[in-house]
Amino acid sequence: MNEEELAGGQDIHLMLGLSESTSLMEVKKAYAQMLRALYSTDMAKSKTGLARLKDIRQRIQGALDQLTKLHREELINEIAKNGVRPKIGQMLVACGLLTIDQLDAALEIQRNTQSHHIFIGEILVNAGYITERQLSHYLKQQELLRLPPDHEDRWGQRLVQLGLVTEDQLNVALIDQNNKSLTLREALISRGWLTADVLDHIF
DSSP states (O other), rough: OOHHHHOOOOHHHHHTHHHHHHHOOOHHHHHHHHHHHHTTSSSGGSSHHHHHHHHHHHHHHHHHHHHHHHHHHHHHHHHHHBBBOOOOHHHHTTTTOOOOHHHHHHHHHTTOOOOOOOHHHHHHHHTSOOHHHHHHHHHHHHOOOOBBOOOOOOOOHHHHHHHHOOOOHHHHHHHHHHHHHOOOHHHHHTTTEEEOOHHHHHH
């Protein structure tokens, strides 16, 4: 694919030589690799070449921004329709295989890994918190479980906004609510994350 094709194309997948089924994450990776390649060429050494590269980048970035917006809208619509899938770490806390502190430690490792993305499940297995078999089991369970959509007017989200619980704690409590036939209030109290007195003063 030459410069003119890249600059004149309207579809991000066509510009990057990818299939339309390519995930958003892979599109972003391909875009970053393409930029590195273009800016290492002889064309980048002249003012005219840099101007042309800037134009190419702006055109592709515009298409990427549009794709990201569409992806976000589709995700929001899916969540509104089907609920949100819990994260694997939240499920492991809910079933008692992991503590919130252990999950936080694993997430910190994940955040500080810059060379490449490491899945949280891999970190948890390597740390000895869970086995490969347990991870495989709960990944399958993850496909079956949906939590109710989080809306700002839901009181659970209000607790997160007030800093009284984290998103992970709220979703673990929602899993408890689903699996143990508890109210969300009962689930939060049974976990020891909030007391009845605190909840009574807020709501």
